[in-house]
Amino acid sequence: MKLFVSSHGHLASGFQSSMEILYGRCDNLTVFDAYVDERSIKEQLEQFFKTVKDGEQVLLISDLYGSSVNQAMSLFLDRPDTILIAGANLALLIGLAGRERISREELEELIAQSREMLCIVDLEKETISDEEDFF
Known part of the structure; x- marks a missing residue:
């Protein structure tokens, strides 16, 4: 699997x-x-796309749905085995790290999990011990 992440400004390189x-x-x-x-x-x-081999899955990932970056990426959805995801976050990229391929169902589950990482942290309600790790 190949990942291509693009953003407005330096978010992608970040x-x-x-x-x-x-x-x-x-x-x-x-x-x-x-x-x-x-x-x-x-x-x-x-x-x-010149580097993509036949049969290789491609995930295009943009920073913001409907944006100019996302729209430009959507022009490449006619390529074989290519999926476009909007609204990138680090949790999503961590979930994709090391995978060779991902099914549609697995991708939908990963997106749902990465959405949960966007939240208000309320220390009064959290029960994370000093020894627990977020990852």
């Missing part, structure tokens, strides 16, 4: 930096920070 801290080098992760220089997302995706 995700890559975080993933490298947590997992080391992620060879299947390509990122593109849109609108920070003259490069276009379309050109970057065309280059990316």
Whole structure:
């Protein structure tokens, strides 16, 4: 499986930096920070798809549903075995790390789990001990 993450500004490269801290080098992760220089997302995706082998699953991941980045990525959904996900967060990328492939059902479950990571932290209601780890 290959992952292509793109965002407005440097969020995508920030995700890559975080993933490298947590997992080391992620060879299947390509990122593109849109609108920070003259490069276009379309050109970057065309280059990316040249590296995709037949039968390889591709997940395109954007920062915001309906945005210009998301819309540009949607133009590549006609490629075989390609899925577009909007609303990236680090929990989603962690869940995808190390996978060779993911089914639609597994992906839907992972997205639901990553949504749960977006929450208000209320220390009065939390019962996490000092010894517990968030991951």
